[in-house]
Amino acid sequence: MKKDKTKKxxxxxxxxxxxxxxxxxxxxxxxADKSMAFSxxxxxxxxxxxxxxxxxxxxVILRELEVSSDFAWIVAVICGFVMxxxxxxxxxxxxxxxxxxxxxxxxxxxxxxxxxxxxxxxFFLNLDPDYKTxxxxxxAVTRNNHxxxxxxxxxxxxxxxxxxxxALFGTVVAxxxxxxxxxxxxxxxxxxxxxxxxxxxxxxIRDEKNRISKKMDYISYTVSxxxxxxxxxxxxxxxxxxxxxxxxxxxxxxANQEKSEKYSLTATVVSLLVVLVRDGVxxxxxxMQAAAGEIDAAQFLLYFTAVSSLSGFVMGIFNTWTKMQNGxxxxxxxxxxxxxxxxxxxxxxxxLPKGKPLSIEFRDVSFRYPSGxxxxxxxxxxxxxxxxxxxxxxxxxxxxxxxxxxxxxxxVPDEGEVLxxxxxxxxxxRDELYTLFSLIPQDYHFLPLTIAENIxxxxxxxxxxxxxxxxxxxxxxxxxxxKIKSLPLGWDTPLNRQVYKDAIELSGGEQQKLLLARAMxxxxxxxxxxxxxAALDPIAEDAMYRRYNNIKNVTSVFISHRLASTRFCDxxxxxxxxxxxEEGTHDELMAKGGKYRxxxxxxxxxxxxxxxxxx
Numbered sequence: 001m002k003k004d005k006t007k008k009x010x011x012x013x014x015x016x017x018x019x020x021x022x023x024x025x026x027x028x029x030x031x032a033d034k035s036m037a038f039s040x041x042x043x044x045x046x047x048x049x050x051x052x053x054x055x056x057x058x059x060v061i062l063r064e065l066e067v068s069s070d071f072a073w074i075v076a077v078i079c080g081f082v083m084x085x086x087x088x089x090x091x092x093x094x095x096x097x098x099x100x101x102x103x104x105x106x107x108x109x110x111x112x113x114x115x116x117x118x119x120x121x122x123f124f125l126n127l128d129p130d131y132k133t134x135x136x137x138x139x140a141v142t143r144n145n146h147x148x149x150x151x152x153x154x155x156x157x158x159x160x161x162x163x164x165x166x167a168l169f170g171t172v173v174a175x176x177x178x179x180x181x182x183x184x185x186x187x188x189x190x191x192x193x194x195x196x197x198x199x200x201x202x203x204x205i206r207d208e209k210n211r212i213s214k215k216m217d218y219i220s221y222t223v224s225x226x227x228x229x230x231x232x233x234x235x236x237x238x239x240x241x242x243x244x245x246x247x248x249x250x251x252x253x254x255a256n257q258e259k260s261e262k263y264s265l266t267a268t269v270v271s272l273l274v275v276l277v278r279d280g281v282x283x284x285x286x287x288m289q290a291a292a293g294e295i296d297a298a299q300f301l302l303y304f305t306a307v308s309s310l311s312g313f314v315m316g317i318f319n320t321w322t323k324m325q326n327g328x329x330x331x332x333x334x335x336x337x338x339x340x341x342x343x344x345x346x347x348x349x350x351x352l353p354k355g356k357p358l359s360i361e362f363r364d365v366s367f368r369y370p371s372g373x374x375x376x377x378x379x380x381x382x383x384x385x386x387x388x389x390x391x392x393x394x395x396x397x398x399x400x401x402x403x404x405x406x407x408x409x410x411x412v413p414d415e416g417e418v419l420x421x422x423x424x425x426x427x428x429x430r431d432e433l434y435t436l437f438s439l440i441p442q443d444y445h446f447l448p449l450t451i452a453e454n455i456x457x458x459x460x461x462x463x464x465x466x467x468x469x470x471x472x473x474x475x476x477x478x479x480x481x482x483k484i485k486s487l488p489l490g491w492d493t494p495l496n497r498q499v500y501k502d503a504i505e506l507s508g509g510e511q512q513k514l515l516l517a518r519a520m521x522x523x524x525x526x527x528x529x530x531x532x533x534a535a536l537d538p539i540a541e542d543a544m545y546r547r548y549n550n551i552k553n554v555t556s557v558f559i560s561h562r563l564a565s566t567r568f569c570d571x572x573x574x575x576x577x578x579x580x581x582e583e584g585t586h587d588e589l590m591a592k593g594g595k596y597r598x599x600x601x602x603x604x605x606x607x608x609x610x611x612x613x614x615x
Contacts, residue, residue, distance in 0.1 A: 012203075012204070012207070014328070014329050014332035014333075015332055015335070015336050015339075016328070016331070016332040016335055016336075017328070018324065018325060018328045021149060021327070021328040021331035021332055021335070022149075022152050022324075022328070024149075024331060024335060025106075025149040025150070025152050025327075025331055026152065026153070028106065028109060028110070029102075029106050029150075029152075029153060031109070032102075032105050032106045032108075032109040033102040033105045033106065035098065035102060039095050039096075039098045039099045039102065040099055040153040040154050040156070040157040041157060042095050043092060043095050043096060043099070043154075043157055043161070044157050044160050044161055044164075046088050046091055046092045046095065047092060047161045047165075048161060048164055048165065048168075049084075049088050050085065050088050050089065050092065051161075051165045051168065051169075051309075052168065053081060053084060053085050053088070054085075054305070054309070055168070055169060055172070055302070055305055055306060055309065056302075057081040057085070058301050058302075058305060059298050059299075059301050059302040059305070060077065060081070061074075061077060061078055061081070062297060062298045062301055063298045064077050066297070066298065099154055103150040103151055103154070106150040107142065107150050110141075110142050110150070110334065111142050113338075114138055114139065114142055114334075114337075117337070117338060118135070121340075121342065122342045122343060122344055122412075122430070123405075123410040123411070124343075124410065124411045124412055125340060125342075127369055127370055127371070127411075128370045128371075129370060129371050130370075131340055133207065134333070134336050134337045134340070135337055136207075136210045136211065136214055137206070137207065137210060137333035137334075137336070137337065138333060138334045138336075138337035138338075139210075140206065140210045140213075140333075141330040141331070141333055141334045142334070149324075149327035149328060149330060149331040149334075150327075151323070151327065152324060152327060155320050155321075155323055155324045155327070158316065158320045159317055159320050159321070161316075162313045162314075162316040162317045162320065163313075163317060165309075165313045166310065166313040166314060166317070169306045169309050169310045169313060170310060172302065172303065172306040173303065173306050173307060173310055176289070176295075176303050177285065180281075180282055180285055180307070181310075183278060183281055183282065184278055184282060184307070184310055184311050184314065185314055186278075187274045187275070187277065187278030187279075187311065188278070188311055188314035188315050188318060189318075190270070190274050191270075191271050191274050191275070191315060191318065192315070192318030192319075192321075192322070194266075194267045194270045194271055194274075195267065195318060195319060195322045196322060196325070197263075197267065198263050198264060198266075198267040199322055199325060199326050199329075201259075201260075201263040202260055202263065203326075203329055205256050205259055205260065208252075208256055209253065209256050209257075212249055212252050212253045212256070213253070215249055216246065216249050216250070216253070219242060219245065219246055219249075220246070223242065275311075278311060279307075279308075279311065282307045283304075283307070286300060286303055286304055286307065289303075342430070343412050343426075344409055344412065344425065344426065344430035344433070345426050345427065345428060345429055345430055346429070346430055346431075347429065348429065349427060349428040349429030349430075349432060349433070350423060350427045350428060352428065352432050352433075352435070352436065353420075353421040353436075353525070354436075354525065355525075356386065356525065356553070357386040357387035357388075357525060357526075357553060357554055357555045358386055358420055358421040358436065358525045358526055358555055359383060359384060359385055359386045359419075359420070359421055359422065359555070360383070360384040360407055360418070360419070360420060360526065360555065360557075361382070361383040361384070361418070361419040361422070362380050362381055362382050362383075362403075362406075362416065362418055362419075363381060363416050363417050363418075363419065364379050364380075364381055364415065364416035364417075365377055365379070365380045365381075365406065365413040365415065365416035365417070365418060366378055366379055366380070366413060366414050366415040366416060367399075367402060367406065367411065367413050367414050367415075368414060374578075375578045376399045376402045376578060377399050377402060377403065377406075377413070377578055377579075378577075378578035378579055379415075379416070379579070380403075380416075380578075380579060380580060382573065382580055382583070384555060384557070385555075386421075386555055387553070387554070387555055388555060388556075388570045388571065389549065389555075389556045389558070389568070389569045389570045389571075390556065390557050390558070390569055390570065390571055390572070390573060391557075391558045391559070391560065391566030391569040391571070391572040391573070392404070392557060392558070392559045392573050392575065393559070393560065393561075393563055393566065393572060393573070393574055393575070393596070393599075394574055394575035394576055395576065395599075396561075398575040398576055398577075398578075399575050399578060400530070400559045400575055401441075401442070401530050401559070403575070404439070404528045404530050404557060404559065406418055407420075407437075407526070407528060407557065408433070408434065408436075408437040408439055408526070408528065409425050409430060409433050409434065412425075420433070420436065420526075435524065436524055436525045436526055437524050437525075437526050437527075437528060438518075438519040438522045438524035438526070438527045438528070438554075439528045439530070440515050440518075440519060440527075440528065440529045440530065440532045441530050441532065442530045442531040442532055442559075444511075444515060444532060446495050446496070446506075446511070446514070447495070447496075448494065448495065448496035448498075448499035448500065448503075449494065449495065450489075450491065450492050450493060450494050450495070451484065451487075451491045451492070451493050451494075451495065451514065452466055452471055452491035452492060453466070454495060454514060454518065455471060455474060455475070455491075455514060455517045455518045455521050456471060456518075456521055457518070457522075470521060471491065471521065473520075474517040474518075474520040474521045475491065475517050477517075477520060477550075478513045478514070478516040478517035478520060478547070479513050479516075479547070480510065480513040480514060480516075480517055483506075483510055483513075487504065489502070509540060512532065512533055512544050515532055516544070516547055516548060519548070519551070520551060524554070525554060525555065526554065526555045526556075526557070527548065527551065527554045527555070527556045527557070528556075528557045528559075529545070529548060529556075529557070529558050529559060530559045531559050531560055531561060533545065533560070533565075538562055538564070538565065541560070541562060541565050542564070542565050545558060545560070545565050545566065545568070546568065549568055556569075562603060563586075563596070563599060563600045563603060564600070564603065564604070566586075567586045569586075570585070571583060571584060571585060572584065572585065572586060572589055572596070574589065574594075574595060574596045576595055581594070581595060582594050582595065582596050
């Protein structure tokens, strides 16, 4: 039998080259901190002077000790060199500190750019696995300034210093033996090639390490620190499972790290052998010259210092170039994340139809999730008239939530189009389009803000303030006023005890009332409720839906797994098999005797049995 050949993962190549990435970062640096360029350039002459002092100071002092008998003069020469070295070292330290601060500011600028994109990107992009991989790579870059390209300017300054220092020290070595200079350079080239090989190997496993780190972060920071997971972890004994999962992830991470260490070990061994041969030849030659009387002690010291330092300057050039290549790879990953364009209109859009209920129409809409196997919506057609109250019902996974997300532009169809007030969602500006909707999702979240801010969600950056009169009305009509009055801080009471010590936690029913107040305060033209009351009992859910039903002058879409809760709606859409299988009022659907009636009767049976058992 032939053995199955495992397909190798294709090698990943950076989209952007070195020069392109350098240009990109220079523009970013200039916007973030213009002083960095000047600081980096200022280090060049300072470092050159320090290199020259390091080269000539031992030789000059030794020569003076050999030829001069004036003790005061010798002390003055030594003190002069030491003072000069101290002064230039302090200046270099101060300038370098400014460079370090600038690099940190640039990294913060990249972080801000990244988070701005994360918060602003089209929602549906996060469902694409390839896009998420690019997002993870960009995140990894900003966590490691060695791969963020923030030091490109400093690297250029380093290369200039190393090149000029090489010219200075190389001239000294070439004066003794040009062949010796060639041997030192060749050894450095071999070492440099090993550095490039190591860099490529580490980059090739970066994606896998990022994926593992993301999973570990989720368990360590989200699951372990979010109290909402605490009950399940304890009651169902998940602690051991999570610990085992972390251990497995650790094993995978360390397996990749072991690969990286093996690559590093190989490169280190080769580099040590190169250094042994390269420097061994150089030092042996110097010793032979000194033993033969070709050079005196002062010259030996000069050449020895030059040889010892020369390879460092050559390697400095190569290593800095490798560092820049590594940074360019990171910048390329960072830029690729921003290359994915939003599909919805982010420019000038048509005027919003504000202040009136709006129609919603689906024309031949089909949709499948990027990583999904089945069709969620298959050539769906329907129209919700302005001001109509519609119920979306169906089995789990029928596409109800997908349908509502598509209505408000969180998802876009693969085929067909979605129209709001007779116009495609692409015709509106995306951010303006969002203001037409009040979406209450099944999984909702409250921000670590006050109750008032969680209801009004004011845009303080835009100078928006909370309308207290409107807030009071929404709290009263939502039924949350009694709870607010019982609190010492009233609506200024913060939520989320993980952030505020004096915060409160609302009950399930109180949370629903806050969501209702938020929907009323937003005063949007279209209201969508995606099973937010699933945790409530049928009576409480029905009461809550009827409160939403009292909101006037809106087009409403209600989703509920309890069919009886939406009997008050004008029409009911029953989703089944990626299409709207049945449509009509509750009485019409019951009369048809189809799937809707079948599920309704099953639910009604259980409710009746529950009441009988209670009796």
